[in-house]
Amino acid sequence: MPGVVQSEYKTLPITILGVDPVAEAQISSVPAKLVEGRNLNGLNDDGVVIGKNLAERLKTEIGRRVILMSQGADGLLAQQSFYIVGIFDADQGFEDMYVFTGRSLAQQYLGLDNQISQIAFTVPLDTDLPMVMDRITAAAPDLDSRDWRKLSLLLAAMDTSMGAIIYVWLGIMIVLMSIGIINTQLMAVFERTQEFGLMRALGLKPKMVLMLVTMESALLIRLGVLVAMGLAALTIWSLRGGIDLSAYAAGLEEFQQGQELFPVINPSDYIIFR
Template sequence: MNVSLAWRNIWRNRTRSLIIILSVTIGLFAGIFVLALYQGIMISRVRIVIDSEVGHIQIHNPKFKDDFDPKYTLQGATVKDSLKNLDKIKFVADRSITLGMLSTTTGSANVKINGILPEAENKASQLKDKIISGNELSMNGKQGILVGKKLADKMKLKLGSKLVLTFADTNNELTAGAFGVLGIYQSDNAPLDELNVYVLKPVLNTYLGIDQGSHEVVVLLNRDDDLDIVRNRIATLFPKLLVETWKETSPETNLMVGYVDQFAIIYVVIIMFALAFGIINTMLMSVLERTREIGMLTALGMNRKRVFVLILTETILLTFVGVPFGILLSWFTSNYFGHVGIDISSFSEAAMSGFGFSSMIYPEFPVDSLPVVMIIVFLTALISALFPSIKAIKLQPADALRH
């Protein structure tokens, strides 16, 4: 009976009730869409890390990453051949890596020199698609180099510019090579663009004196869900090598993925907290307008508990009428922009790139977070109902009837 009576009461003033319902709809839409934006940003970041930076899994000599000493190699060809026999693996590529100094007539910069096989690297990190000027490396060429746009701007490099790379070989002796800028690339991660340069693997290996050796093997999988399974298989197959997933090679990304939902939920709580004041105000007005009526119900025998439950039920019903509309609106909006994307490059491309994020956002409807959101909405409705309900049961029947 309380539910039926509460439902009729909330429509006695339709305009006021519709305003609250609309407020709940907009508030819930804003909260869920914030979650969708955060989730879309993080999914995009993870895809960049996997598809363009470190791959699903990386394999190294256990001592190599301590100080990038080029003598700590692994037999990349042997590792690749062994991994080809494992299912769930999409592609395997190997690289030679060393740290060195890039020098030009305008100055110098510390760089990470990546020796690559162009065809394999294009599949492993989509390097070819990142080139914005010039050409990709070719096995027919010799001393060509690819540099990032941020590094090129910093060092005033153009296509055809000459530069010198200086680094230590396996005998810990300094060696240097002259290279010409063959192409300039730009990725979604500006700090990495400033650090990484690419040359042909055979050329770098000759300078380092490691023949056919490699320092890094990158593994791409068919499915992200197979990450731990494949990692364990590779670790069993090569117990003496260091086998790491992207979560270990890019720990900052893994950390952000773990905390992004918590930050997004905080925004939802803030939105619902602000909405609660509107609900409290509306229900308090409703109680004050019905002072005589509530007094009469109390005088006729309705106990204070039922009055309390009646006002509580009205508030919860009023709140939850707007919930389906808020969820549907956020679902349609998230799916629409999830296909067309939201381009924020006009005002934040540099900032997003500085942290390794794409400036094109594709929101992802947060299905997994809906139960938490619904709990927050319910608590908002419950807390908002307490003050008006307490106000109602404090009314004295005699005073209320004289109102």
């Protein structure tokens, strides 16, 4: 709900979010970014959690009071005083924009009874998203249901272009590897001209020599794949603590992304090129 927050010194525009703290912890990264105070502890929590930058701009702190003002369900100005119980540290835009409080209390102060404006779900696998959306739409056809790609067009466009870039990179890598393999094979064959000549002189048919080279190549490729799979697993394992991306934190925060990247490898990645 759009509104304003007022301290003793300043009044600033914000969006008020009345949340279920238990459910919120499962879908939002904000509770984990708390740097001071505590998180909301229930639907009726009468405290607010605000961003660090907002707190600084309001010249307020934990334990002080702020007044939230918004238009109530009846069209009149609704306002209520809240104690600041927690401060979170996210990106600046997010810190300035959102103020969290208990859902029941927010409904009560805005005169919304039990009405809620938004239900968020997390879907572990992005590939399941269309199926989940279909089920949600079928279950609640009157509600406005949108997936993250429609809610955040920029992020969706970024994701799509990143996917395309990865495929381009993979294509380049495959071409480079192919050139390398062809080069190695040609060298291996040309350097063994005398050996193949001897085999032919001893009575091996041309197709037998071809089969020999093919089988040797297949064996080398198999060994190479096994070694590469082992090295890939080892690399991922060595990075199990995450890759520190704090140098790019400001850019990543624009997309609500964390500062650490945790690489994961699935058995299916070994079997299918996806």
